[in-house]
Amino acid sequence: MDERDLQRLGQRAREERVESVDVRGRVLAELARARRPEPPDRALLAFAAASLAAAAAMTIFALPVFQALEEPLAGLFAGAGIGPR
């Protein structure tokens, strides 16, 4: 079997009649599925909410500590109506 045989065999094979197909419904269904937004991942949302709550709690606790460290005399002058500077 040489190149010419291959050409002749290909030519013969091209005469084959392929069964008809109809994929219109399947294609449109696939496109509709692709267009639909993905439902939110509930576990991920719960984890994000828990993380946010933990971060907020840490901020509420850490802010006075940070302020006290940065301005140690602020409490002393708070009632006198004057600042440390």
Place this chain on the structure above:
Amino acid sequence: MDEEDLADARASLGGDGAAFARLVGRHQQAVAAQLARFTRDRGLREQLVQDTFVEAWRSLSGWSGRAAFAAWLRTIATRVGYRFWREQARARATQDVDDPRLQSALARAAGTPQAVQPREAAELLHALLAQLAPRDRLVLTLLYWEGCSVQDAAERTGWSRTMVKVQAFRARRRLEKLLPAGLRPEER
């Protein structure tokens, strides 16, 4: 048909599903015939036809309208078919060329392909080319089964014309080595 294709492609880009269904309806048979060279399994072929149109829809904005829609679609179908071969390459179950039924058909087809029915010729060519690596298989399928010119094959694969010729030459040599004794060119 080109005018209709252009109008339907524009409407599809605007979200008109019915317009895209018309495009699918007009071209699905030609795409199925092309993909029959990539798989003989009807179910898989339908899946590949579907994949081709889904991919076409995704890249529809890239179709300029200068080339015929059918030609653009053939390039996508080639890519889909080639990707399918590559995915199947490791686990591929192909007919052995030493199969006596295949050898008999090969012997009848050599020199006088009219001695075999078109379907048998297609089965034979598919079984023969399936022995090759996807790149070799693709170039021989395009050149000999689809009857593409070197230029067409280059456009479909994205290779240069020289690359197509070199790949085809090497693929033919590799195919000859896989042929059963007595069907190799030097032994005839």
